[in-house]
Amino acid sequence: MIALPSSTRIFLACGTTDMRKGFDGLAVLVQQVLETSPHCGALFAFRGKRGDLVKLLWYDGQGLCLYSKRMDRGRFIWPTTKTGKVSLTSAQLSMLLEGIDWRRPERTTEPLLAG
Template identity: 65%
Template sequence: MIGPPAGTRIFLACGFTDMRRGMDGLAALVQQAFEQDPFTGAVYIFRGKRGRLVKCVWHDGQGLCLFAKRLERGHFPWPVTSSGTVALSTAQASMLLEGIEWRTPQRTWRPTAT
């Protein structure tokens, strides 16, 4: 997959979004609801009502890109707030797109003093 370059800002749209929207509708939502410019190169992630589908929109410098992912089992972990945005790190966004709880990740192994 061709993705955004390192250092790209990533924003999560809290609440749920109508997933019938395409890239133009989501870009308009970024401009109107979040008062941000969708053409600055930041990634904006939106989730559907059921929580099984996300769409990401970003401008790569040449045009607007749209990425969609639907989980076959489970749902994407999402903030409880119903409006606004949350800034994510690249690692948090990667965990989110894998369906992993990104807010409180747990290590599977802890180092011990010997």
């Protein structure tokens, strides 16, 4: 994934999205459903019904960028609510794109014991 500016806000569009939509269709969803301008510099993430495809829409200052990722195995973890948006950190977005449950990340290492 490309490096986003640290000030970039990240939003997930809750529920499912018709993944046939491209730049214009997703930009309209941002305006009408998320009630935000697609040109505000935030990154917007959308997931399809099957859960194996995600699209990211982001305005980089010159134009809209559209990225997509399809999982070979597994699904992207998504909020269960049907309306609205959820805000994420860049670390949570990275976990989401790797197929990790970003809502309950767990460390895989044991803490060091003093002794």
